[in-house]
Amino acid sequence: MTAIHPSILNCDIAHLADELDRVAGADGTGGADGIHVDVMDNHFVPNLSWGLPVVEAVLAHTCLPVDAHLMIRDADRWAPAYAEAGCQIVTPHAEATTAPVRLARELHRLGAGAGIALRPATPLEAVADVLGEFDLLLLMTVEPGFGGQPFIESMMPKIRRARELVGSSGLDLRLQVDGGITSQTIERAAEAGADVFVAGSAVYRVDDALAAIAELREAAATHRHDHGR
Numbered sequence: 001m002t003a004i005h006p007s008i009l010n011c012d013i014a015h016l017a018d019e020l021d022r023v024a025g026a027d028g029t030g031g032a033d034g035i036h037v038d039v040m041d042n043h044f045v046p047n048l049s050w051g052l053p054v055v056e057a058v059l060a061h062t063c064l065p066v067d068a069h070l071m072i073r074d075a076d077r078w079a080p081a082y083a084e085a086g087c088q089i090v091t092p093h094a095e096a097t098t099a100p101v102r103l104a105r106e107l108h109r110l111g112a113g114a115g116i117a118l119r120p121a122t123p124l125e126a127v128a129d130v131l132g133e134f135d136l137l138l139l140m141t142v143e144p145g146f147g148g149q150p151f152i153e154s155m156m157p158k159i160r161r162a163r164e165l166v167g168s169s170g171l172d173l174r175l176q177v178d179g180g181i182t183s184q185t186i187e188r189a190a191e192a193g194a195d196v197f198v199a200g201s202a203v204y205r206v207d208d209a210l211a212a213i214a215e216l217r218e219a220a221a222t223h224r225h226d227h228g229r
């Protein structure tokens, strides 16, 4: 199932509630499939966004599932609180957790899905042997830290290999791509095998966010990789 998750990183923060409503669609249909919240600590990435209080405010306002992308150090310590708060899926970076299996099990125990994210330069092999513990693999298609960057084309083989790995091992794993997703790049990422697409600028930096989401969903669905779902 193709899913579009707008990233609120570059939305109009002063009007956060309106910005969440803008992508929700009438009666919860036709809009975003989830909200992607980028948590940054100015250590793991050279930028600071927000932490748990803002994520709690987002959760209190929106009916959409929230996926928390944690670009923070020491995820083993900080990630569980995002599961307790009610995020549907919590995605720490592989580079920032020392015990990913224990963390995934803790997130599950707290009622959330567990994701694991890789920076562009981190090979799939870093997590291949523990993927069975996770519900989602996030492949960064820009260097994490900022919205509005161009998609790194050389990530395409990694997406393809990730899809092959998921297919050959029979894992029930969503494959999320994040960074530089536009109505053009989404076609190639979908062809390569991604099925959950984060889009910040492409949704929030246009007048009609719902039309942008519909266009992205259509482009991804049309170019959907045949992976037997």
Ligand code: DX5
Residues within 6 Å of the ligand: 007, 009, 010, 036, 038, 069, 142, 143, 144, 145, 146, 147, 148, 149, 178, 179, 180, 181, 198, 199, 200, 201, 202
């Ligand atoms: C970057 C974040 C992304 C970003 C996406 O570190 O993880 O979620 O906000 O923004 P766009 O779609 O503009 O690249």
Ligand code: ZN
Residues within 6 Å of the ligand: 007, 036, 037, 038, 069, 178, 198
């Ligand atoms: Zn993100």
